[in-house]
Amino acid sequence: MTTKQLIESLLFISGRPMSETKLTEILQKDVKEVRIAAEELMKEWNVPERGVHVIKTGSSYQMATNPDVAYLVKDFVKSEQSGELSRPSLETLTIIAYRGPITKPELEQIRGVNCSLILRNLLIKGLVEAREDQEKMATVYSISFDLLKFLGVNRVEELPDFQKLNSDENLKKLLEQKLEQASDEPAPPVAEPSQ
Amino acid sequence: MTTKQLIESLLFISGRPMSETKLTEILQKDVKEVRIAAEELMKEWNVPERGVHVIKTGSSYQMATNPDVAYLVKDFVKSEQSGELSRPSLETLTIIAYRGPITKPELEQIRGVNCSLILRNLLIKGLVEAREDQEKMATVYSISFDLLKFLGVNRVEELPDFQKLNSDENLKKLLEQKLEQASDEPAPPVAEPSQ
Amino acid sequence: MAYKFKLQQFEGPLDLLLQLIEQEEMDINQIALAHVTDQYVRYLNETKGILPEELADFLVVAAKLLLIKSKSLLPGLQVEDDDSSDLERQLKMYKEFYEASKMIHKMILKRHFSFSRDKMVVKIDKVFNPPKHLTSEKLRELFADILAGLEVWVSMEHDVIIKTVSIRERISNIQDMISTTATLRFNELMKTAKNKTEVIVTFLAILELVKQRWVAVVQENVFDDIVVKKIDGAAGEVVKDTI
Numbered sequence: 001m002t003t004k005q006l007i008e009s010l011l012f013i014s015g016r017p018m019s020e021t022k023l024t025e026i027l028q029k030d031v032k033e034v035r036i037a038a039e040e041l042m043k044e045w046n047v048p049e050r051g052v053h054v055i056k057t058g059s060s061y062q063m064a065t066n067p068d069v070a071y072l073v074k075d076f077v078k079s080e081q082s083g084e085l086s087r088p089s090l091e092t093l094t095i096i097a098y099r100g101p102i103t104k105p106e107l108e109q110i111r112g113v114n115c116s117l118i119l120r121n122l123l124i125k126g127l128v129e130a131r132e133d134q135e136k137m138a139t140v141y142s143i144s145f146d147l148l149k150f151l152g153v154n155r156v157e158e159l160p161d162f163q164k165l166n167s168d169e170n171l172k173k174l175l176e177q178k179l180e181q182a183s184d185e186p187a188p189p190v191a192e193p194s195q
Numbered sequence: 196m197t198t199k200q201l202i203e204s205l206l207f208i209s210g211r212p213m214s215e216t217k218l219t220e221i222l223q224k225d226v227k228e229v230r231i232a233a234e235e236l237m238k239e240w241n242v243p244e245r246g247v248h249v250i251k252t253g254s255s256y257q258m259a260t261n262p263d264v265a266y267l268v269k270d271f272v273k274s275e276q277s278g279e280l281s282r283p284s285l286e287t288l289t290i291i292a293y294r295g296p297i298t299k300p301e302l303e304q305i306r307g308v309n310c311s312l313i314l315r316n317l318l319i320k321g322l323v324e325a326r327e328d329q330e331k332m333a334t335v336y337s338i339s340f341d342l343l344k345f346l347g348v349n350r351v352e353e354l355p356d357f358q359k360l361n362s363d364e365n366l367k368k369l370l371e372q373k374l375e376q377a378s379d380e381p382a383p384p385v386a387e388p389s390q
Numbered sequence: 391m392a393y394k395f396k397l398q399q400f401e402g403p404l405d406l407l408l409q410l411i412e413q414e415e416m417d418i419n420q421i422a423l424a425h426v427t428d429q430y431v432r433y434l435n436e437t438k439g440i441l442p443e444e445l446a447d448f449l450v451v452a453a454k455l456l457l458i459k460s461k462s463l464l465p466g467l468q469v470e471d472d473d474s475s476d477l478e479r480q481l482k483m484y485k486e487f488y489e490a491s492k493m494i495h496k497m498i499l500k501r502h503f504s505f506s507r508d509k510m511v512v513k514i515d516k517v518f519n520p521p522k523h524l525t526s527e528k529l530r531e532l533f534a535d536i537l538a539g540l541e542v543w544v545s546m547e548h549d550v551i552i553k554t555v556s557i558r559e560r561i562s563n564i565q566d567m568i569s570t571t572a573t574l575r576f577n578e579l580m581k582t583a584k585n586k587t588e589v590i591v592t593f594l595a596i597l598e599l600v601k602q603r604w605v606a607v608v609q610e611n612v613f614d615d616i617v618v619k620k621i622d623g624a625a626g627e628v629v630k631d632t633i
Contacts, residue, residue, distance in 0.1 A: 001246075001263060001264060004246075005246040005261070009261060012258065013260060026271055051201060052204060052207045066200070072201055072204070072205070073204055073208055077208060120307050123307060123308040124307060126309030
């Protein structure tokens, strides 16, 4: 059996999202092989003719129905999901979708308001996920599979204007500046070499 | 969408056998068309390269893993049922122990994040039990009898400091707040134009 | 001077600023920011329902705007350029994401949802697999930790209820202080502010009093304390409602 086939079986059985780490552990293969196989699977399944797709956020995968059949499946699973979201929620989710994983200070820098309560709200609703980022030594936020399913895309990269908004120069500058002055304390004096 | 695609989505989402009659009813197509599409689906899926197959018993169809991966499915279930608890899972278990029977929304209000995945994890390990509460009209969760025994107590009330911890003031306030802000977001400020 | 525009509801300071600039049909730049400064401050003062916890965010933007405006009025004014171009950049950024959020909203409203299955499709035998070293004492410790962590959220909700001093209140406050002493030291005044928000509120209040020619501010030498003086013959009442 190929790795791709095995991943296919596992995603089907579980129904829930599975991380590359988890897949690696069960399949006893290395991460790289798992990732390549999973991406291949996505390419194969995510075509309009298929009733089931494989969606991805971060480094996790999940099987979900093709959004084109929403009208039918919605009744079958008795979904009452309306997709109603308030403006603060929408704004926050948009920024996290395009710029995640993102820290709270970065998010607040873009929105210009404190985001503690709204983040908590979105975490409880399961539209956003938080995890500790080892490198940044901070909590980072990304969108959840539930939000992805709401949007009806297989991954965030499929969102309109993703490239532009994800790699915006202005934003980079803004966040860099912010990071420089990140600590509230005044920076320690730095001796400037005299000419 | 073709009938084949629609059947594919339904079989996936249900995970159980679906009869031709049932499919006919949902799809509003005649039996013959449903049967032809389902047979086509079987031809397409039941090849060695696929990790998931479509099987037929009587006049019912079901999606199932390729029999060749049976060993893997076993491994997966085993790894879900065993395995150490993550910190968030352990926290959730603790809250259920001291505050159970508790609903999922209450649990999430305390933890500040969505708990769907963790609950499933605890249920599958036999640590937590779910039942329908008639009064609350909701599913409530308690720790399992096996876990009580394991901890060496007969009832949760015998857990250390139960009275004090169970009736914590902050906890009460937090859960009350939840009820107050039934509509979950603060209303946006409204500008009052001057005359 | 009555103003004729009517704003929709706004979310936060950047949204308010963006709406003001779009109403004037201006591009986002320093000129536009200076142009809408007064409107912004006025809105801030007349809007009811800004949560105290959000007020700080609104005031920080107000302070940046006032800086930009003073630069446009006094071209010779030497200030670090960072803050003003920062605000311009931030607003442009905000606008991009605001537009994107409208797109996202449209996508969601189409209800083009995907669905996944919650249940595993295999039959699962009942097991009992407790964490090996779990004891009731450990549960107690963990739960106590969790309870301690709740404090933040409970008190945060509580903070919302505590009223923060508004610009108008601060103005009457300063007037009272100055009526009894005739002069005030800026540093002394700032010391009465309890937090960053109140420092900015106080600063805005003084600027407003200067604008209305109720007080004058004098600084003898650079780095000296600034002295706030009541102007002789100033009308007794500040026209608070025009702020």
